[in-house]
Amino acid sequence: MLHLLYALALLLLLSGACAVLADTGNISPAALPLPLLSGAVAVLYLCGIPGLLRVGAVLVLLALAAVWVAALVKMRPAGVLTACKNALSVPGFVLFLGGAAFIWVLFFVQQPMFTQWDEFTAWGLAPKMMVERGAFYVADPVNLKASFTYPATSLFTFLFQPFGQWAEWACLAAVDTLALACLAAAAALPRDRWASGVLVFAAGFLLPFFFSATPTGSYATQYVNAMADLPMAMLFGGVLCLYFAVGRRKYAYWLTALPLAVLTLTKDICFAYGLIAAFVIGLDLLFAADKPLKKAFPQALLKAGALAVVVLAAFLSWGRYTAAVTPTADTAASVGSEGLSYGAVLVGGVKQLLGIGRTEKFAQIMSAMGSAFFTRRICLLGSGVLAVAAITLVAAAAWLAAGKGAPRRRVAAAYCGLAFCFAALYLFHLILYYYNFSDLEGLMLKDYDRYLAPYYQAWMLAMLCLLANGARERLAQLAVSGAAAVILAVYCWRGVPVAGFWSNADSLYTLRTDVQSHAETMNTVLDWPDRVLVISQGDDATRWYYYRYELTAQVVNGFGGIYIHQGETQDRWDGDFMNLVESESSTLYAYQTVCVPDTLVAYMAEKDCDYILIDRADNYLQDNFSPLFEGGLTNDMPPTLYHFEGADAAVPFTLAAVAERGVE
Incomplete structure (x- = not known):
């Protein structure tokens, strides 16, 4: 008002x-x-x-x-x-x-x-x-x-x-x-x-x-x-x-x-x-x-x-x-990948x-x-x-x-x-x-x-x-x-369109409101200086961008390709969101990041992340990453925010906030 x-x-x-x-x-x-x-x-x-x-x-x-x-x-x-x-x-x-x-x-x-x-x-x-x-x-x-x-x-x-x-x-x-x-x-x-x-x-x-x-x-x-x-x-x-x-x-x-x-x-x-x-x-x-x-x-x-x-x-x-x-930052006016x-x-x-x-x-x-x-x-x-x-x-x-x-x-x-x-x-x-x-x-x-x-x-x-x-x-x-x-x-x-500024568009907001409600829960813990890695398995970047907009924190970009964490990188490029997959099932998602548990921990440390948000999990996360997270992971878990305790911690990720289950 x-x-x-x-x-x-x-x-x-x-x-x-x-x-x-x-x-x-x-x-x-x-x-x-x-x-x-x-x-x-x-x-x-x-x-x-x-x-x-x-x-x-x-x-x-x-x-x-x-x-x-x-x-x-x-x-x-x-x-x-x-x-x-x-x-x-x-x-x-x-x-x-x-x-x-x-x-x-x-x-x-x-x-x-x-x-x-x-x-x-x-x-x-x-x-x-x-x-x-x-x-x-x-x-x-x-x-x-x-x-x-x-x-x-x-x-x-x-x-x-x-x-x-x-x-x-x-x-x-x-x-x-x-x-x-x-x-x-x-x-x-x-x-x-x-x-x-x-x-x-x-x-x-x-x-x-x-x-x-x-x-x-x-x-x-x-x-x-x-x-x-x-x-x-x-x-x-x-x-x-x-x-x-x-x-x-x-x-x-x-x-x-x-x-x-x-x-x-x-x-x-x-x-x-x-x-x-x-x-x-x-x-x-x-x-x-x-x-x-x-x-x-x-x-x-x-x-x-x-x-x-x-x-x-x-x-x-x-x-x-x-x-x-x-x-x-590179603020020079340039065009294209060649920076002309x-x-x-x-x-x-x-x-x-x-x-x-x-x-x-x-x-x-x-x-x-x-x-x-x-x-x-x-x-x-x-x-x-x-x-x-x-x-x-x-x-x-x-x-x-x-x-x-x-x-x-x-x-x-x-x-x-x-x-x-x-x-x-x-x-x-x-x-x-x-x-x-x-x-x-x-x-x-x-x-x-x-x-x-x-x-x-x-x-x-x-x-x-x-x-x-x-x-x-x-x-x-x-x-x-x-x-x-x-x-x-x-x-x-x-x-004449079927709908416009004069009409409600609630049907367009279903996914928005779902992410918004989850972000409100996470924002009770987060603050602007915090750095968060968001993982939403199977996402086409839509949910990732919604979280990036809604969270009162710095959402860290992910990476694409294969990441080797022991001092060097291989076939890796900076991206925005990530879907975590294992190499033998790298065709599971349209956008892939081959990632094993050690890789995730190393990347969190490299990017100085404070939290990780598991928006949607799957069987791969459940079977391979559960030991890293307090209470483990399940493929049908609600969106959950974990605090990153560091690469040397016995349990690197501890519970910080859990949202109610929403739209799948």
């Missing part, structure tokens, strides 16, 4: 600040939630670097409260009330505020949980650690397991739960609040065009479903997802929409720098997305200006260059910070694109990428070529709806700029598939739709925003209605 009350109070403070600033700055209140939320995240980021995240949260609250106090003094209560009434007459702002409140109440009632692997390995684990520890995860030794993620989504989560009590549903609601703020920027239209604002907001809300490849009959995770895909798409499109709403104003233009910096800190590829946004804004400043190109060029170069500097500063600052706090720099990858990739030293693997991936654009499903309409066709139709409608001169040049510049950058990004992903993936994953174009769908989504959102901005005549407003109606019709025709 505390999370819900805090979130609603924060939204109330934010909405009042938006109303007051919109009234004094003559800006649409719908355009302000995105830069204000991004500014709050920027404050948290700057405070997090010296380890003062909770101080940053207090500063954000004080800053929002200061806006209220200053407004009450200057405008009097009557003026503040009038500003709030005016803000509540703007559809984009009302939809943001009402939608965010609805999501928070809905998720509080439903208590949705994480369901995807990447949420447990990084995108859900990182904000959990940040909330619980009150520090950037890379600065805390126990949090290094999530260090490869970027901090933006974690900071948004921390903004809404800075008091140290973690709630997965609140993390999901925070991510959705960010998405709604981006949609509000797209719908920041004058009051007399409220219908267009509503339609753009509604169509934008459906875009994550429209540009998806969710299998029929499955649970749609578009708005129940802690990963960076939704924030990346929404922020990329939201930055452009925010610029289209306020960018021509002298000071308001720089509001775009705040979400642009946050976009850069969302994911590694977002460095490219940020530069693309700055490039497209620069094209608009150049070609949509009411002056000749020669006169517009210096200002366009200066402003777009300044935004590019913001992107570069955000990107480099995070790299320098992670390098500073993890001096023993991005520069070497780009140079090598361009050479192969030009046919210089092209390998057979590169030729095969290039052919697959070319074919995928026409055959691989990327949206509800089908392949990428159909997605581009749909975006082009919306852009054509926006061009026709816009007035002659600068408005039409704006649409043309935005569309052509985004099309050019999409082609470049497509080729960049071709190069990454060659350098950063195994042969099998590269040839199958692993996660193709996930990597490219955010760009399509943002591109369409920007075109819808331009269409609504230019739709002043009745016929043009019909075009906005038509575009939104088509998106809704296709969604209803081919895209």
Whole structure:
């Protein structure tokens, strides 16, 4: 309940600040939630670097409260009330505020949980650690397991739960609040065009479903997802929409720098997305200006260059910070198993694109990428070529709806700029598939739709925003209605999932809740400095990752292959989870670690482990490892935590905690 009350109070403070600033700055209140939320995240980021995240949260609250106090003094209560009434007459702002409140109440009632692997390995684990520890995860030794993620989504989560009590549903609601703020920027239209604002907001809300490849009959995770895909798409499109709403104003233009910096800190590829946004804004400043190109060029170069500097500063600052706090880790930017720099990858990739030293693997991936654009499903309409066709139709409608001169040049510049950058990004992903993936994953174009769908989504959102901005005549407003109606019709025709953010998903949580209940028992004994080896026989890594997420301790990685403990190793590689098998039955599990009792004890000592958790045993453990454990092992035993007494102890493993028997 505390999370819900805090979130609603924060939204109330934010909405009042938006109303007051919109009234004094003559800006649409719908355009302000995105830069204000991004500014709050920027404050948290700057405070997090010296380890003062909770101080940053207090500063954000004080800053929002200061806006209220200053407004009450200057405008009097009557003026503040009038500003709030005016803000509540703007559809984009009302939809943001009402939608965010609805999501928070809905998720509080439903208590949705994480369901995807990447949420447990990084995108859900990182904000959990940040909330619980009150520090950037890379600065805390126990949090290094999530260090490869970027901090933006974690900071948004921390903004809404800075008091140290973690709630997965609140993390999901925070991510959705960010998405709604981006949609509000797209719908920041004058009051007399409220219908267009509503339609753009509604169509934008459906875009994550429209540009998806969710299998029929499955649970749609578009708005129940802690990963960076939704924030990346929404922020990329939201930055452009925010610029289209306020960018021509002298000071308001720089509001775009705040979400642009946050976009850069969302994911590694977002460095490219940020530069693309700055490039497209620069094209608009150049070609949509009411002056000749020669006169517009210096200002366009200066402003777009300044935004590019913001992107570069955000990107480099995070790299320098992670390098500073993890001096023993390899924090250099590299790609693939060979550890090539991005520069070497780009140079090598361009050479192969030009046919210089092209390998057979590169030729095969290039052919697959070319074919995928026409055959691989990327949206509800089908392949990428159909997605581009749909975006082009919306852009054509926006061009026709816009007035002659600068408005039409704006649409043309935005569309052509985004099309050019999409082609470049497509080729960049071709190069990454060659350098950063195994042969099998590269040839199958692993996660193709996930990597490219955010760009399509943002591109369409920007075109819808331009269409609504230019739709002043009745016929043009019909075009906005038509575009939104088509998106809704296709969604209803081919895209309505059987379940999503609006429905409970208890059936997906059976295994989660089982591991969670066991982990709660173990956490009564464990603390963060403790090191635990988790063994779950027959596991495909799912239960191992769940424990890694749930346990308040450092879960030690296992090893794969054969381990010889007497001073040397043979056929051994570092892994994550382990299934322990004997050599003569090494085909028992898909993931094998040949291990005998002495090997297990030696490995525990080598990794300085304090505990071992036997989540699920089997006959091999029962028959061969029982003498090592107090009370012995049975193949049907409940999850049990043992303390490691040392290699020289008569009984190396003594009982520490026993959970109730759960799901098998």
